[in-house]
Amino acid sequence: MGNAAGTSGTGRENSRASINAAKIVEVTGDLPAMPHIAALAMEKLSNPNSMPKDIHQLLTKDQSLAARVLKVANSPYYGASRSISTLRDAILFMGFDSIRSLIMTAVMKGMFSSTSLSEKLLWEHSIGCGVAAKHIAALVGVLTSEEAFLAGLMHDIGKVVLFLRAPEVMREIMQEAYNEGADFYSVELERLGFTHCDVGQKVAEKWRFSLQIEDAIASHHNPELATTAHELSYIVSLANSLCHKLEIGPTRRPDLVLDELPSVRELKIREDSLAEILETVKEAIQAENTAL
Numbered sequence: 001m002g003n004a005a006g007t008s009g010t011g012r013e014n015s016r017a018s019i020n021a022a023k024i025v026e027v028t029g030d031l032p033a034m035p036h037i038a039a040l041a042m043e044k045l046s047n048p049n050s051m052p053k054d055i056h057q058l059l060t061k062d063q064s065l066a067a068r069v070l071k072v073a074n075s076p077y078y079g080a081s082r083s084i085s086t087l088r089d090a091i092l093f094m095g096f097d098s099i100r101s102l103i104m105t106a107v108m109k110g111m112f113s114s115t116s117l118s119e120k121l122l123w124e125h126s127i128g129c130g131v132a133a134k135h136i137a138a139l140v141g142v143l144t145s146e147e148a149f150l151a152g153l154m155h156d157i158g159k160v161v162l163f164l165r166a167p168e169v170m171r172e173i174m175q176e177a178y179n180e181g182a183d184f185y186s187v188e189l190e191r192l193g194f195t196h197c198d199v200g201q202k203v204a205e206k207w208r209f210s211l212q213i214e215d216a217i218a219s220h221h222n223p224e225l226a227t228t229a230h231e232l233s234y235i236v237s238l239a240n241s242l243c244h245k246l247e248i249g250p251t252r253r254p255d256l257v258l259d260e261l262p263s264v265r266e267l268k269i270r271e272d273s274l275a276e277i278l279e280t281v282k283e284a285i286q287a288e289n290t291a292l
Helices: 015-019 021-028 036-045 052-059 063-073 087-111 117-140 145-154 157-165 167-180 184-192 196-206 211-219 230-245 262-267 271-291
Strands: none
Touching: 021 157, 021 196, 036 052, 036 087, 052 063, 052 087, 063 087, 087 117, 087 145, 087 157, 117 145, 117 157, 117 167, 117 230, 117 271, 145 211, 145 230, 157 167, 157 196, 167 184, 184 196, 196 211, 211 230, 230 262, 230 271
């Protein structure tokens, strides 16, 4: 699907995810499919012969999804420069790349059905990471900002799925990370034998995202292990760390020294640029709290 989806990751070798595939299925059951209309729209968006009217016709078949897309398009954190009053305007004004991100944001938002603190924290972290990744990509200039936004938004999709399918154990892990400052990734590995990165990689594969986004989701905690998305994995890793420093989500590390992160060195980002991105993400999350 262009930058955001395309060749399936079925052929990608990921020994750890493969080893833990049985455990993942045991805990989560069958991984969720992307909502039908959203999947069709994403497929249409990847077709160079598609017209805006084709996307509009599809999205109007799912009023809930269409409403969320329109709401996201008008959200301050997404950065639209004018008010968008209709779905048709959103498709024409935003363009196909942006609509792809809007659809996935709407799908993600729809997966957060409760108003619990855990889901609120995860949603804020997902959005914050997407916004941060988008700005980092624009700064570094190595790939499209929409692709980075989508990878950042989706990086913790494994956590979302685990919360849907194994809520009790995930709440325990969340509490340990949020209240005791434990490392979420390490606690997952200890409790489950795999992590949200493994689950997320499987979801990205099932949803037919590009190998680059699949790889970034799988390796955002260990970007040096990325096989096909070196820069994107470091961008998502840094975006994740920025949200940790800003205390956006269940992991709070306000004392994190960003200049010492491998991702900052790898991407060659200056201190003043980091401060600017931090402020942008902070403002975006504040806007999101009132917008959605």
